[in-house]
Amino acid sequence: MSGATTLPGNERGQVARTVRGRSLSLVTGPTPGLASLDGMETWDAIRARRNVRSYDDRSIAPEHLDRILEAGRRAPSASNRQKWDFVLVTLPDQLQELSTVWVGASHVATAKAAIVLVLPEPESERYRTIDQYDLGQATMVMMLAATDLGIGSGHSAIGDQEACRRILDTPADHLCAYMIALGYPADDP
Ligand SMILES: Cc1cc2nc3c(=O)[nH]c(=O)nc-3n(C[C@H](O)[C@H](O)[C@H](O)COP(=O)(O)O)c2cc1C
Numbered sequence: 001m002s003g004a005t006t007l008p009g010n011e012r013g014q015v016a017r018t019v020r021g022r023s024l025s026l027v028t029g030p031t032p033g034l035a036s037l038d039g040m041e042t043w044d045a046i047r048a049r050r051n052v053r054s055y056d057d058r059s060i061a062p063e064h065l066d067r068i069l070e071a072g073r074r075a076p077s078a079s080n081r082q083k084w085d086f087v088l089v090t091l092p093d094q095l096q097e098l099s100t101v102w103v104g105a106s107h108v109a110t111a112k113a114a115i116v117l118v119l120p121e122p123e124s125e126r127y128r129t130i131d132q133y134d135l136g137q138a139t140m141v142m143m144l145a146a147t148d149l150g151i152g153s154g155h156s157a158i159g160d161q162e163a164c165r166r167i168l169d170t171p172a173d174h175l176c177a178y179m180i181a182l183g184y185p186a187d188d189p
Contacts, residue, residue: 045147052152053107055183060112064149065090068182069115071145075138078130084138085118087168094167098179101164105156111181114156115142116164121173135177142180152185 065088072086089095090113098116099109108114117135122128139155146153156179158164164176 041148042144045144049143049147049153050189051154052183052185052187052189053154053181054186054189055107055110055112055152055181056186058112058184060151060182060184064151065113065182067149068142068145068151072115072138072142075134075141077134077137078127081127081131081134083120083122083127083131084135085174086138086142087116087118087170089114089116089168097167098164100160101167101176102157102159105158105179107154108156108179108181110183111154112183114182115180116158116168116176117178117180118168118170119175119177120171121175132177139178139180146180146182150184151182154181155179156181 069086069088072084073082077083089098095111095114096109098114099105099107117139119131119135122131143153158176158179161176164170165172165174168176170176
């Protein structure tokens with residue numbers, strides 16, 4: 001994953017891997033995949049991810065926000081529909097406003113950014129569940145990409161659709177489905 005550095009291997013194909021300066025165990029052999037369960041940075045990110053709702057003062061570099069969004073864009077979707085918009089919000093006033101659209105959204109106010117996942121009204125009922133499924137997958141990969149960069153992320157549902165549409169200037173036939181708040185963790189949940 002992105003934070004990983006692969007050091008030169010020896011003649012037996014051993015490589016030492018580090019994630020953000022932390023050494024992982026040696027991965028033996030040139031064959032990627034299941035040769036060793038110890039060296040998978042993906043597994044580290046899966047284990048490290050928690051809902052982070054408390055953030056420190058550091059802002060998030062634009063290229064890191066791009067990386068997180070790119071992870072979402074690469075998520076699979078039914079028939080490759082990609083029927084989603086990922087709306088990035090970084091303005092403190094807008095983040096503050098978004099924190100009021102749901103009772104469980106207060107952490108968005110102090111986040112450094114939020115990604116609002118927006119869905120158009122589906123063309124048939126069948127797609128309502130499918131599109132939500134696709135958003136779930138996109139959410140998870142974005143959260144893992146954030147974790148990989150040392151950035152905390154926290155879900156929030158959205159209750160007040162009218163308010164969310166007003167804040168984001170979203171068309172009336174679009175659903176503000178979920179938010180992902182982002183920031184460097186101020187605690188260790
Ligand atoms: C669909 C969904 C909606 C969620 N909505 C909220 C929310 O509105 N506010 C919040 O603080 N956490 C929300 N969460 C986060 C869950 O509370 C959290 O994932 C769960 O408690 C497990 O904790 P963990 O993510 O740290 O492992 C939501 C999670 C999911 C999957």
